[in-house]
Amino acid sequence: MTEPQTSPYSLAQDAAATLAELTGIARHDLALVLGSGWLPAAEALGETTAEIDATELPGFSGAAVAGHSGRIRSVRVGDRQVLVFLSRTHYYEGKGVAAVVHPVRTAAAAGCGTIVLTNGCGGLNPAWAPGTPVLIRDHINLTGASPLVGATFVDLTDLYSSRLRGLARDLEPGLDEGVYVQFPGPHYETPAEVRMAGIIGGDLVGMSTTLEAIAAREAGMEVLGISLVTNLAAGISDQPLDHAEVLEAGRAAASRMGALLGKIVPVI
Numbered sequence: 001m002t003e004p005q006t007s008p009y010s011l012a013q014d015a016a017a018t019l020a021e022l023t024g025i026a027r028h029d030l031a032l033v034l035g036s037g038w039l040p041a042a043e044a045l046g047e048t049t050a051e052i053d054a055t056e057l058p059g060f061s062g063a064a065v066a067g068h069s070g071r072i073r074s075v076r077v078g079d080r081q082v083l084v085f086l087s088r089t090h091y092y093e094g095k096g097v098a099a100v101v102h103p104v105r106t107a108a109a110a111g112c113g114t115i116v117l118t119n120g121c122g123g124l125n126p127a128w129a130p131g132t133p134v135l136i137r138d139h140i141n142l143t144g145a146s147p148l149v150g151a152t153f154v155d156l157t158d159l160y161s162s163r164l165r166g167l168a169r170d171l172e173p174g175l176d177e178g179v180y181v182q183f184p185g186p187h188y189e190t191p192a193e194v195r196m197a198g199i200i201g202g203d204l205v206g207m208s209t210t211l212e213a214i215a216a217r218e219a220g221m222e223v224l225g226i227s228l229v230t231n232l233a234a235g236i237s238d239q240p241l242d243h244a245e246v247l248e249a250g251r252a253a254a255s256r257m258g259a260l261l262g263k264i265v266p267v268i
């Protein structure tokens, strides 16, 4: 006999209720998910009013990668209460798509109407030196997976809100935009795969974000995606790719990214 499964939505409700208890904050306004290289940028965002381990909440499991810390912060930024996920579960961990998007659904259940998804990624445009931020204009999901199950035909037009992108560019003129291509990972691409990503319309290659954005849209959230180009994609430069260099690019870009987040978060 099969046990009845808890739906991912009620698990997220449970997580949001525990979050409210542990943080003492009944509702959050905005969620921020930090990708590779973004942790230093988020340190100066505002006053941390509570910090918990993700594993204290129903449905979350431990972090898997060095440089990814499984902590969740409640941060006061101006008049907003921001829920900051210091790390994410990646599709390549094999825990399933529901685990990947559980933080997003928890944020929605906690009251967040807006989510800022950040990531570290490879860039196809040689003009994007490591440490360049790029707004995600649209995505191509090459995982072959979806967080949605059944006849859930969610519209993904303007998934990465043109309103929020416009606000970000008002605050940071010259901020470039690009199409983010999510590969399943965990290996980086071959140069031929990077060329393919460019031919099909991509500008950025990475291993996260698209499934979370889809779940956020399903939940009715407005999405802002910001990539930090930490390396030129394979074959764009003749340098081999290295995770330590990814983290170093994040550290080097921290003050610029911190200033960017500090400008954007209070007004979206």
Ligand code: 8IG
Residues within 6 Å of the ligand: 036, 120, 121, 122, 123, 183, 185, 187, 188, 189, 205, 206, 207, 230, 231, 232, 233, 234, 241, 246
């Ligand atoms: I940071 O070049 C980072 N993450 N797929 N390709 C993919 N993911 C990445 C890359 C990259 N850099």
